[in-house]
Amino acid sequence: xxxxxxxxxxxxxxxxxxxxxxxxxxxxxxxxxxxxxxxxxxxxxxxxxxxxxxxxxxxxxxxxxxxxxxxxxxxxxxxxxxxxxxxxxxxxxxxxxxxxxxxxxxxxxxxxxxxxxxxxxxxxxxxxxxxxxxxxxxxxxxxxxxxxxxxxxxxxxxxxxxxxxxxxxxxxxxxxxxxxxxxxxxxxxxxxxxxxxxxxxxxxxxxxxxxxxxxxxxxxxxxxxxxxxxxxxxxxxxxxxxxxxxxxxxxxxx
Amino acid sequence: xxxxxxxxxxxxxxxxxxxxxxxxxxxxxxxxxxxxxxxxxxxxxxxxxxxxxxxxxxxxxxxxxxxxxxxxxxxxxxxxxxxxxxxxxxxxxxxxxxxxxxxxxxxxxxxxxxxxxxxxxxxxxxxxxxxxxxxxxxxxxxxxxxxxxxxxxxxxxxxxxxxxxxxxxxxxxxxxxxxxxxxxxxxxxxxxxxxxxxxxxxxxxxxxxxxxxxxxxxxxxxxxxxxxxxxxxxxxxxxxxxxxxxxxxxxxxxxxxxxxxxxxxxxxxxxxxxxxxxxxxxxxx
Amino acid sequence: xxxxxxxxxxxxxxxxxxxxxxxxxxxxxxxxxxxxxxxxxxxxxxxxxxxxxxxxxxxxxxxxxxxxxxxxxxxxxxxxxxxxxxxxxxxxxxxxxxxxxxxxxxxxxxxxxxxxxxxxxxxxxxxxxxxxxxxxxxxxxxxxxxxxxxxxxxxxxxxxxxxxxxxxxxxxxxxxxxxxxxxxxxxxxxxxxxxxxxxxxxxxxxxxxxxxxxxxxxxxxxxxxxxxxxxxxxxxxxxxxxxxxxxxxxxxxxxxxxxxxxxxxxxxxxxxxxxxxxxxxxxxxxxxxxxxxxxxxxxxxxxxxxxxxxxxxxxxxxxxxxxxxxxxxxxxxxxxxxxxxxxxxxxxxxxxxxxxxxxxxxxxxxxxxxxxxxxxxxxxxxxxxxxxxxxxxxxxxxxxxxxxxxxxxxxxxxxxxxxxxxxxxxxxxxxx
Numbered sequence: 001x002x003x004x005x006x007x008x009x010x011x012x013x014x015x016x017x018x019x020x021x022x023x024x025x026x027x028x029x030x031x032x033x034x035x036x037x038x039x040x041x042x043x044x045x046x047x048x049x050x051x052x053x054x055x056x057x058x059x060x061x062x063x064x065x066x067x068x069x070x071x072x073x074x075x076x077x078x079x080x081x082x083x084x085x086x087x088x089x090x091x092x093x094x095x096x097x098x099x100x101x102x103x104x105x106x107x108x109x110x111x112x113x114x115x116x117x118x119x120x121x122x123x124x125x126x127x128x129x130x131x132x133x134x135x136x137x138x139x140x141x142x143x144x145x146x147x148x149x150x151x152x153x154x155x156x157x158x159x160x161x162x163x164x165x166x167x168x169x170x171x172x173x174x175x176x177x178x179x180x181x182x183x184x185x186x187x188x189x190x191x192x193x194x195x196x197x198x199x200x201x202x203x204x205x206x207x208x209x210x211x212x213x214x215x216x217x218x219x220x221x222x223x224x225x226x227x228x229x230x231x232x233x234x235x236x237x238x239x240x241x242x243x244x245x246x247x248x249x250x251x252x253x254x
Numbered sequence: 255x256x257x258x259x260x261x262x263x264x265x266x267x268x269x270x271x272x273x274x275x276x277x278x279x280x281x282x283x284x285x286x287x288x289x290x291x292x293x294x295x296x297x298x299x300x301x302x303x304x305x306x307x308x309x310x311x312x313x314x315x316x317x318x319x320x321x322x323x324x325x326x327x328x329x330x331x332x333x334x335x336x337x338x339x340x341x342x343x344x345x346x347x348x349x350x351x352x353x354x355x356x357x358x359x360x361x362x363x364x365x366x367x368x369x370x371x372x373x374x375x376x377x378x379x380x381x382x383x384x385x386x387x388x389x390x391x392x393x394x395x396x397x398x399x400x401x402x403x404x405x406x407x408x409x410x411x412x413x414x415x416x417x418x419x420x421x422x423x424x425x426x427x428x429x430x431x432x433x434x435x436x437x438x439x440x441x442x443x444x445x446x447x448x449x450x451x452x453x454x455x456x457x458x459x460x461x462x463x464x465x466x467x468x469x470x471x472x473x474x475x476x477x478x479x480x481x482x483x484x485x486x487x488x489x490x491x492x493x494x495x496x497x498x499x500x501x502x503x504x505x506x507x508x509x510x511x512x513x514x515x516x517x518x519x520x521x522x523x524x525x526x527x528x529x530x531x532x533x534x535x536x537x538x539x
Numbered sequence: 540x541x542x543x544x545x546x547x548x549x550x551x552x553x554x555x556x557x558x559x560x561x562x563x564x565x566x567x568x569x570x571x572x573x574x575x576x577x578x579x580x581x582x583x584x585x586x587x588x589x590x591x592x593x594x595x596x597x598x599x600x601x602x603x604x605x606x607x608x609x610x611x612x613x614x615x616x617x618x619x620x621x622x623x624x625x626x627x628x629x630x631x632x633x634x635x636x637x638x639x640x641x642x643x644x645x646x647x648x649x650x651x652x653x654x655x656x657x658x659x660x661x662x663x664x665x666x667x668x669x670x671x672x673x674x675x676x677x678x679x680x681x682x683x684x685x686x687x688x689x690x691x692x693x694x695x696x697x698x699x700x701x702x703x704x705x706x707x708x709x710x711x712x713x714x715x716x717x718x719x720x721x722x723x724x725x726x727x728x729x730x731x732x733x734x735x736x737x738x739x740x741x742x743x744x745x746x747x748x749x750x751x752x753x754x755x756x757x758x759x760x761x762x763x764x765x766x767x768x769x770x771x772x773x774x775x776x777x778x779x780x781x782x783x784x785x786x787x788x789x790x791x792x793x794x795x796x797x798x799x800x801x802x803x804x805x806x807x808x809x810x811x812x813x814x815x816x817x818x819x820x821x822x823x824x825x826x827x828x829x830x831x832x833x834x835x836x837x838x839x840x841x842x843x844x845x846x847x848x849x850x851x852x853x854x855x856x857x858x859x860x861x862x863x864x865x866x867x868x869x870x871x872x873x874x875x876x877x878x879x880x881x882x883x884x885x886x887x888x889x890x891x892x893x894x895x896x897x898x899x900x901x902x903x904x905x906x907x908x909x910x911x912x913x914x915x916x917x918x919x920x921x922x923x924x925x926x927x928x929x930x931x932x933x934x935x936x937x938x939x940x941x942x943x944x945x946x947x948x949x950x951x952x953x954x955x956x957x958x959x960x961x962x963x964x965x966x967x968x969x970x971x
Binding site: 295296297298376377380381382383391396397399401402404487488489490491492493507508509510 | 612613616617619620639641642644725726727729737738739740741791792793794798799930931934938941942945946948
Binding site for chain 1: 267270275277279286354358361362369374375378383417421478480506515516523
């Protein structure tokens with residue numbers, strides 16, 4: 001029930017167009033024609049590269065900033081700390097629709113339209129990640145930090161040399177969630193990127209499948225969907241355990 | 255020196271967040287508020303029109319229909335999600351054989367992009383050639399107009415959304431189920447409780463926090479329903495799958511009513527907050 | 540410590556700057572950008588033209604198909620706001636030009652050297668009058684038209700014993716009744732007489748309601764003097780006809796996207812479409828025996844069947860660094876040789892006055908009988924009234940269309956009346 005649709009999609013993308021209407025599982029002959037057509041028509045390799053660049057930069061940013069802010073909120077005493085914490089919680093409940101158009105106008109004013117910056121920078125700070133880091137750092141024994149301070153470590157060294165090695169599960173969890181969310185984002189790229197050379201994979205595939213260039217060839221459309229799903233599926237096969245754990249803990253710590 | 259250092263440093267560490275908050279959250283919200291009093295097609299200059307965007311909402315039947323649709327979606331999607339997730343989690347919690355495999359399989363749709371899922375399900379739900387209907391006719395049942403019957407279209411999308419997300423909630427419930435102490439069940443066994451009684455009186459209260467979280471998460475997710483109707487139905491048939499976000503999007507990017515669209519956005523955000531507060535009250539009780 | 544923090548933030552802002560700068564490589568100084576539609580023969584043609592130009596001219600021109608999803612409007616609008624439009628956009632619906640012209644983002648082409656001379660040599664003066672904007676300037680090159688008529692499967696028509704094509708609604712409907720069938724015996728019709736997109740999105744009406752309305756009314760406009768002009772018998776008849784097609788299951792309700800192409804694979808006998816479908820069919824199903832005939836008309840209608848022209852224009856955006864060069868390129872792009880090349884590649888009709896008289900086109904049409912009906916229709920086609928609100932108007936009509944035609948929830952007369960009322964109300968609100 002959960003796998004069958006994917007199997008059908010894969011075999012349909014490999015089947016000749018004429019068999020699609022009756023196809024249940026296995027096509028009578030396997031053809032890679034659909035993929036060939038697809039590769040000829042859209043720069044999917046470049047899109048893959050873009051997606052990797054964007055998703056990795058976003059993930060890196062979220063980890064670095066998230067841990068810095070999470071550290072400040074959990075381990076440092078300063079006035080306004082709780083206020084900031086509540087503001088963060090509040091922003092998490094705001095729906096994104098309100099900010100969509102003003103944010104686009106911002107991108108225009110910054111001159112970031114058709115640049116990676118538009119895809120990366122607004123996503124480098126993530127309220128969710130901050131909260132998770134804050135929770136996690138709270139569970140790390142204060143002794144560890146005190147010891148480092150006596151050794152003369154600055155705060156940044158504490159974060160990246162002491163806390164990070166002791167927070168692998170949190171890093172993996174936040175990393176995977178952020179990477180996945182960034183990888184699958186469609187609406188924002190659709191609005192800020194128009195240069196085909198800079199499009200991410202989900203954007204390019206959406207444009208291809210929904211716009212006219214698939215020439216209503218169903219097999220080609222499905223092939224594009226398969227290619228879009230493939231990288232994350234491969235990652236999933238290798239890191240299945242982490243994926244599931246991450247998603248589970250992400251929900252629990254809210 | 256050291257004292258000053260101590261007061262500035264936390265702020266330095268937090269400063270990226272503050273900047274981000276001001277630029278990407280506070281400014282857009284203020285901007286939206288300004289927009290609600292203006293008429294703006296995004297290219298020409300804004301034109302102040304006072305409160306007429308607000309008064310227009312009250313008479314905008316399509317918007318209320320869209321809000322209603324979103325609520326219909328939630329009222330199908332959330333219970334379905336919880337029932338399916340709890341039952342599958344219960345099953346997985348008992349039979350050990352192949353458990354990682356099933357867990358992995360249920361989780362598959364969660365990680366795949368919504369675009370893939372929408373393209374795929376459009377084919378599965380096809381009336382004439384879709385696999386579901388071919389199965390129904392092959393076992394002698396009538397076809398269902400999954401996406402073309404106004405009464406079915408939203409439920410179909412709700413079913414699809416459940417399929418997409420349920421894997422996550424199964425895992426959440428599995429974690430919840432494992433926190434229930436075995437001793438409770440053993441005690442119940444001694445008193446001769448049935449399976450159902452055990453579930454109802456022990457399991458359910460123990461996983462209540464998880465249920466609450468699932469409800470909140472699916473509510474937030476459900477309110478932002480957009481890409482599925484955008485790709486699959488365009489809001490039809492008879493506006494039955496027009497979600498609020500899709501309508502806001504259409505107002506902005508089809509008809510260029512940026513001011514009105516912003517007003518709808520803010521109005522809708524209020525509705526979301528309201529619903530979440532009610533849910534919180536209701537479930538915590 | 541503080542220094543390290545500063546270094547770190549410098550490093551991160553460095554990434555940001557890198558990210559924002561390393562990408563605008565697409566458009567170097569002075570180079571021009573050309574967007575075409577997503578239609579494959581058009582892409583091929585535009586690429587060919589640009590290569591030729593780049594071989595011996597400067598500035599260079601870059602090419603990309605319009606990055607559109609459901610429709611190109613969102614993308615164009617977003618590009619205009621960001622001032623990152625292409626220099627030349629070669630697929631703007633004629634009716635959309637007015638919105639952008641009024642917003643002052645298009646170059647008034649008549650101010651460019653050689654524009655008017657060139658255009659009057661290419662087009663009828665009636666066409667030039669038609670595309671002139673309210674302020675007296677011309678913001679578009681009327682590039683091509685695609686008359687929407689009925690494409691039919693010749694083998695199926697032979698099977699049905701059709702001698703004269705079904706000119707009227709009742710002829711069309713009686714063929715449809717004979718043709719629809721349940722081929723695999725599962726109790727559901729799976730061979731229909733035709734198919735047209737039932738989706739409620741506004742632009743789908745260009746391929747069903749509007750051509751039929753022009754056919755039934757001899758080409759009356761939809762909008763006149765900021766009022767709905769379609770509240771008449773012709774529109775009611777069109778809705779009634781369409782409603783019958785769905786009610787009797789002559790047409791399937793399902794969206795086209797949910798299936799493979801039904802005309803190519805013989806699931807339907809007729810399709811309402813433009814000549815761009817001809818190379819598409821020839822490519823994917825070379826042995827399909829097909830031809831075309833005019834849109835059906837009401838039984839009591841006398842005269843020629845008119846239709847929608849689907850006119851597309853070329854515009855130059857005002858953010859262009861060199862509009863005059865862009866126009867120079869367009870002159871080459873629009874030469875008679877290249878118009879012919881475009882025509883033979885895409886089968887779309889260049890909007891030239893000599894299309895039906897110049898031997899180069901006439902001979903080609905003779906060799907391609909499937910195009911002849913489209914060519915014959917070309918004289919009796921109409922665009923759409925120029926109003927910046929066309930999308931909303933069509934969306935309002937689409938609401939009634941879906942309720943009445945597709946789902947039979949409303950009487951045609953009531954539906955047309957409600958649509959007209961809604962359109963009038965829209966204008967009333969806008970004028971306030």
